[in-house]
Amino acid sequence: LVLHAHVTREDFAESFRGSTRVAPALGRYLKWFYSRADLVLCPSEYTKRNLESYPIDAPIRPMSNGVDTARLEGFESFREEARERYDLDGTVVFAVGSVFERKGLTRFCELARDTDYDFAWFGHVDDGPQGSATVKRWTENPPANVTFTGWVDDPRAAYGAGDVFLFPTKDENQGLVVLEAMACGKPVVLSDIPVFREYFTDGEDCLLCSTREEFRRALDRLAADPELRERLGENARETAAEHSLERVGERLVEAYEDVLSASR
Template identity: 65%
Template sequence: MRALNYLELADHVRGGIPSATGQQRKALAGTDVDVVTSPWNGGSPQRAALAAATGGRLFRGFDVAHCNLVGPGSVAVARHAKRHDIPLVLHAHFTAEDFAGSFRFSDRVAPALVPYLRWFYSQADLVLCPSEYTKGVLQDYPVDAPIEPITNGVDVEALEGHEQFREETREQYDLEGMTVFAVGEVIERKGLSTFCRVAQRTDYDFAWFGPYETGPQASEVTRKWTRDPPENVRFTGYVDDIRMAFGAGDVYMLPAKVENQGISVLEAMATGKAVVVRDIPVFEEFLTHGEDCLKCETEDEFVDALDDLAADPDLRERLGANARESAREHSLDHVGERLEAIYESLLADEPDDVRGRTE
């Protein structure tokens, strides 16, 4: 079986979507699925268009199409798949809810995205999404297609050896004592203001490992905090090796307002870190307060949780050990097996004479 696993604008997209796509491909590498990452004959739309103009094919051959974004390239793949009866999987990493609070004017634009996303996802033979929470969001649009949650997974192998980065990274960013950290793009949806205000009320060092916008597209909130952060907060910007973050930090804190799942949370769990998150619906699906994390609703609760963890190293160790165990349920082996089974199921519903029609 040959499956297209497509992320358009792959060189320009940041955040969890490229991470999730990369993990899908790594997971599928352990299966019998032959993965192609570009739908275009020749590897690019320009080369494909040239080939088509001289009598060649625009699209490569594949048995299943799996798209991870919602732009014009994915629309073209969706139309091609429907035209040639190729099973179409659209992965809903992107919703209007998680777009809000990301960039300048995103809160205003987000509601207008709903009709487009409803139309786009409704073309699928199957919509995949990272959580039951996201499934509920899509059903409320409503998306007229079957929807199944599947974890983004966690690449434990890629995190191995994070401990070796501890001393060097802590020295580089002047981190001492129990360090509270976050990983990912620095945006308000991830709880940026809460992160900084909680830091202002404590004596712990805080570090946010991840890129942030500085140009006109940056939100006012992001510019405010990154230009003039609290004295005990470090914004590192992009780091070459994300293991630096998990090596340097002690308590992972994500006060996100909206998440479809949270790959960085799974990564923190897999590295055995104590995890503190905002009590939002998606975390009910894989985190249990007091067992493998601490959940908070207010800034006071975040401050109290950090104080408890600072005063009780045994609590940090217990939560981290339980979190590591919980993360095992999200292994890439499981993701690969599930994706392969989904593709096979979709192909089983297709007549033999239409499979591979674009070969």
């Protein structure tokens, strides 16, 4: 039995109403569940360390999620229509994915207040009873320069419309949307957290930030320096290529072959 660990108690917190209170109990369940496996695959060394701390009684092997670059081809052609549809202009700072506080919603909106750029978050907003109060507060009364698009049928619209990818997340197992933005050659501004230090290099294929002021300065640098945007974007595209589905597929085959060999 091979299990892919994409849920941890750490990344479950601050996702929806009550999730932070439930996270410890989830951790106890995941300890039991993942320990049933002959092998647990997880997206990063960071996630492996978290699982080992539960602890999980099974071998754990980190392996990138990979990024499907084929589904992003032609994203540039969506730029004009998407920017017109969502009334975006100039340098557009953007995020992609479901709107959670864990993913840096408050920091995202604070930075919008600190700057004059258009900000857009492309992704589902949970406005039901399970939605968190923080999400409701920001999405129902956002800063004037922030657009929450809601669900977008084709992610290429998001990557076509945006110029600088901003992801001030608090915790990730890897961050697939970061790889997608990189695959599109976008300069990315990320939280300085262990999982991003594991995969990316500050100043080469991304800008890593810890404080609100560091994030603001990074956005201003990128807005004012097209050469920096281009350099980071090109390096980011090369980084994303290292996480191609072909490469990840080869590692998956090796992992399954190892499990089969051990069971004989």
